[in-house]
Amino acid sequence: MAITRIGGANAITGTIPTSVAPGQGKILQVVRSFNPNFPSALTSSSSYVATGIQASITPTASGNLIIVDFSSSMNNTAGVGTAIMYLKVGSGSIAELPGITNGQYQVGYAASNHNRYAPHCFGGSYTATSTDVLLFEPYMKASSSTYGVAHSNSSTSLTLTEVKV
Amino acid sequence: MIIEAILKINPNAEVTVRGEDINTIEWHNGTTPIPVADIEAKMVELQAEYDAEEWKRNRQAEYPTIDDCIHALLDGGDTLTELQAKRTATKTKYPKSGA
Numbered sequence: 001m002a003i004t005r006i007g008g009a010n011a012i013t014g015t016i017p018t019s020v021a022p023g024q025g026k027i028l029q030v031v032r033s034f035n036p037n038f039p040s041a042l043t044s045s046s047s048y049v050a051t052g053i054q055a056s057i058t059p060t061a062s063g064n065l066i067i068v069d070f071s072s073s074m075n076n077t078a079g080v081g082t083a084i085m086y087l088k089v090g091s092g093s094i095a096e097l098p099g100i101t102n103g104q105y106q107v108g109y110a111a112s113n114h115n116r117y118a119p120h121c122f123g124g125s126y127t128a129t130s131t132d133v134l135l136f137e138p139y140m141k142a143s144s145s146t147y148g149v150a151h152s153n154s155s156t157s158l159t160l161t162e163v164k165v
Numbered sequence: 166m167i168i169e170a171i172l173k174i175n176p177n178a179e180v181t182v183r184g185e186d187i188n189t190i191e192w193h194n195g196t197t198p199i200p201v202a203d204i205e206a207k208m209v210e211l212q213a214e215y216d217a218e219e220w221k222r223n224r225q226a227e228y229p230t231i232d233d234c235i236h237a238l239l240d241g242g243d244t245l246t247e248l249q250a251k252r253t254a255t256k257t258k259y260p261k262s263g264a
Contacts, residue, residue, distance in 0.1 A: 039183065039184040039185075040182075040183070040184055040185060041181065041182070041183045041184070042168045042181065042182050043168075043179075043180065043181040043182075043193075044168060044171075044172060044178060044179055044180050044181075045179045045180065045181055045193040045194065046179055046193075046194065047179075047193065047194060049181050049191065049193060052183060078169075145172070146168050146169075146172070152185070
């Protein structure tokens with residue numbers, strides 16, 4: 001459908017797209033896991049371990065976009081540590097969120113002599129390939145001493161938003 | 166405190182502690198679990214070490230700043246004398262443990 005703005009000194013014309021499916025871009029559901037007083041989780045593991053901060057969502061349709069937002073108000077490290085986002089699809093095994101390469105700092109990096117107690121945040125997405133339940137959880141590891149993605153009594157939030165595509 | 170105690174016993178331990186719960190420690194990558202009683206004993210020891218250095222923390226909190234020290238050293242005279250008096254007063258206020 002062609003449109004024309006009239007009556008102005010700088011009239012504009014254009015075309016309203018007709019290829020947008022009804023409801024496309026609509027937010028279908030939001031799941032939010034918020035903890036105002038995180039109970040602390042510290043690791044010295046050199047391989048990624050669960051943080052215990054989880055949120056699950058069941059997509060209404062395959063192909064929909066799941067926007068994943070995570071924040072921690074304060075990390076807790078006595079050495080050096082990193083965190084990344086993990087995903088479990090249905091009854092499968094949990095693994096690093098696909099589509100991010102070389103993303104070892106995707107959720108956060110902390111070093112005691114640089115940014116101890118600084119916040120962490122993550123904004124990612126995943127395109128659902130089925131309507132199986134999706135479980136998202138940041139994982140963490142330490143490369144020296146100890147590290148926690150969130151300090152005790154810090155706040156954490158993990159928000160999942162399903163968008164119709 | 167739990168994970169610090171574990172790493173004092175075994176600096177190479179790979180472990181996760183959640184909610185400061187000593188009964189749900191996760192041991193990773195082949196780390197040999199340490200008995201809870203040993204961890205608790207080390208925690209008591211670490212706490213004692215921390216408490217024994219309270220005098221040092223108190224002194225550091227009340228000592229003149231480095232800037233004050235530099236000025237006193239450069240100015241000399243009464244300024245330096247006054248600064249040394251402040252340091253002495255702080256030391257007297259917080260004697261070393263066992264002193």
